[in-house]
Each structure stands twice: as C-alpha cells, then as structure tokens.
Amino acid sequence: MRIVVTGREGQVVRALMERGAAAGHHIVAVGRPALDLAGSADAIGKALADARPDAIVSAAAYTMVDKAESERDLAFAINASGAGAVAQAARALGVPVVHLSTDYVFDGTKPAPYAESDATGPVGVYGASKLAGEHAVLAAQPDAAVLRTAWVYSPFGANFAKTMLRLAATRDELGVVGDQLGNPTSALDIADGVIAVAANLLANRDPALRGVFHMTSAGEASWAEFASAILAESVRLGGPTAGVRAITTAEYPTPAPRPANSRLDCRLIETAHGVRLPAWHSSVGPIVARLTATSS
Numbered sequence: 677m678r679i680v681v682t683g684r685e686g687q688v689v690r691a692l693m694e695r696g697a698a699a700g701h702h703i704v705a706v707g708r709p710a711l712d713l714a715g716s717a718d719a720i721g722k723a724l725a726d727a728r729p730d731a732i733v734s735a736a737a738y739t740m741v742d743k744a745e746s747e748r749d750l751a752f753a754i755n756a757s758g759a760g761a762v763a764q765a766a767r768a769l770g771v772p773v774v775h776l777s778t779d780y781v782f783d784g785t786k787p788a789p790y791a792e793s794d795a796t797g798p799v800g801v802y803g804a805s806k807l808a809g810e811h812a813v814l815a816a817q818p819d820a821a822v823l824r825t826a827w828v829y830s831p832f833g834a835n836f837a838k839t840m841l842r843l844a845a846t847r848d849e850l851g852v853v854g855d856q857l858g859n860p861t862s863a864l865d866i867a868d869g870v871i872a873v874a875a876n877l878l879a880n881r882d883p884a885l886r887g888v889f890h891m892t893s894a895g896e897a898s899w900a901e902f903a904s905a906i907l908a909e910s911v912r913l914g915g916p917t918a919g920v921r922a923i924t925t926a927e928y929p930t931p932a933p934r935p936a937n938s939r940l941d942c943r944l945i946e947t948a949h950g951v952r953l954p955a956w957h958s959s960v961g962p963i964v965a966r967l968t969a970t971s972s
Contacts, residue, residue: 680729683736713758760812772877784935830863854922858938860891915968
C-alpha cells in the first residue's frame, strides 16, 4: 500500500514513516514547499497527484492552540480550507482519505467520554478550525474516515512527555494540571490505527467504514497522572525525575481554554474497523526509553 501523508515533521507523520515501513508499506510524506495547506487548492492537488497515492492521510495541521487565538485566519486556512483541498484531491484521484482531527471539537463539559454522536462545541479557535476541517473533508470526499484523537505524545517533535522530562532535569517539583481528563495516546499507536483504517477503506466499500470515529489509547488520566507515569518510567530507566504537584486549570491560565473532559469513547472504531489501541500505560515506557536514550 502506497500511503501519501501530508506534512513532514509532525508526530504522526514521523510515526507513520516508522510503522509503515516496518509493516511493508510505502509511506510518502509530502510537505512544504511542494504542499502548502495555506496555498491554492490546485497546487495541493498537483502535489498529491505527483505522489501517486493508493490512499491519503491528511495529518498536517495548524496545531498551535494558544497562538491560534490571534491567528484565526491562518488556522482556518490550514485546518479547514487546506484539509478540504486535500479531500478534493483525493476524490479527483479516486483514492480514500484518512483525516486526523481532535478532541478539541468538544467543549469538555460532558461528565462521561464523548461519543461520535455527541454535539460538538469547540471553545477555542483551534478546535473550531479543526471542526470546520472535518466538515470540509466529508463534504469533498465521502470516501473518508475522520479520526479524532487526543493528547498525542511520541519520541518525535515537541510534546508533553518530552517537556516533562526536560523540566524534570532541572526542577525538584513540577506543577501539572490535575483537573483535566483525557486519553494519553502514542503517535506510534495512532500510526498503526491509521494504517489499518486506510487498508480497510481500500478493501471494502461499506459505508459503515466511512465517517467520523474516535481513536485514542484505552484508559484515562489527568495531565498530572500522565506526568507521574512518565517520570516513574524515567526514574526506572535512570533518567530525570521530579515530584508532581497537581494544580487546577485556574492556576495555569492559557490564552485558549482547554476542555476539562477530553475523554473519547472509542467503541465505534473497534466495531467498524476492528481497531483498538493499546492501554496508554503500556505505551509510555517504550517512548520514555527512547526519549531518555536520546537525551543521555
């Protein structure tokens, strides 16, 4: 399977390159300058056509949650118009598209994990732009699966796990938000799920395989609990460690509000696609091992 993925440096893109190659697939990453999601739809279409995909993974996005509050037009240009142009190209080429989205499409007020059928209500520009992207993708290419995921971390790029390890190297205690809940999800596990979904779309025309799905690791945690698990693995491996003090969201104000509840119910993707990501605890150790080995 030849999968063309948008972007070059993102966590999921790099995870797809690693996992796809290991599974015998040909993963082609296409990013700037050849493909600029803020550019014209024609240029996006040409870049994707030149890459000759069997399937397209729409992974590139504007992901600066706080900066999006002051860069609304750019966030929407990339996450909505750009995503729609990728889906248009997929339809023109006659190939399916797997589009990555986020828990930020919800307002976080539900007391239980969100299902795909729940009403959306993003509280910030980033979430609103990603929700607009979902709509644009599904309108442009019905042969699509939109995968909402959350709290992504990996051995690559900037992410929460890497930040915790960096801070622990110079501090005795870290104040980490303890009143937001979510599903910490390894980009490597996401890559495995994306590849499985893309293969299913290519093999089967069943409408039940298309539409919106939630795909996160099993299990839930607060940011403080996630940090504690990261640092427990780090100290076991001889890496940096620090105490974790749970703080409230109010004690850590940010320009963009965060959902208090980011938990996603992933039963639908398991039923439709046979995809169930591992429990988040089981993926923390291998990633921390790679991060601590890199920093040593």
